[in-house]
Amino acid sequence: MAVKVRIPTPLQKLTKDKAEVEVSAATVHDLIDDLDRSYPGIKERICDEKGNVRRFVNIFLNEEDIRFLDKEKTALKDGDEVSILPAIAGGSAYLHSFSSWC
Numbered sequence: 001m002a003v004k005v006r007i008p009t010p011l012q013k014l015t016k017d018k019a020e021v022e023v024s025a026a027t028v029h030d031l032i033d034d035l036d037r038s039y040p041g042i043k044e045r046i047c048d049e050k051g052n053v054r055r056f057v058n059i060f061l062n063e064e065d066i067r068f069l070d071k072e073k074t075a076l077k078d079g080d081e082v083s084i085l086p087a088i089a090g091g092s093a094y095l096h097s098f099s100s101w102c
Helices: 028-038 042-046 092-099
Strands: 002-006 020-024 057-061 081-086
Touching (some): 020 028
Parallel strands (some): 002 081
16 A cells, blocks of 8 residues: 655655655554654654654644544555644744754
């Protein structure tokens, strides 16, 4: 099952400067694992040490925030489009979190 994943600019250095990649995955969790197999190091920038999506990372499935679906367990199907986006905010906590992407 092919799913298109849009990669934010700060993570494109890990995807060999690709803004979009395709993976085969049944859930968002599987998608993140598949991304990390193909592009080592990307999971640690998307997920915390427990494997949960970091709170300053937004993941959208076909323009719907997965937080309002089934989070990392959200099911995927052939042709879906997933976007990974850093949260936009201000303050020093944000700058510290965002710097871990670079």
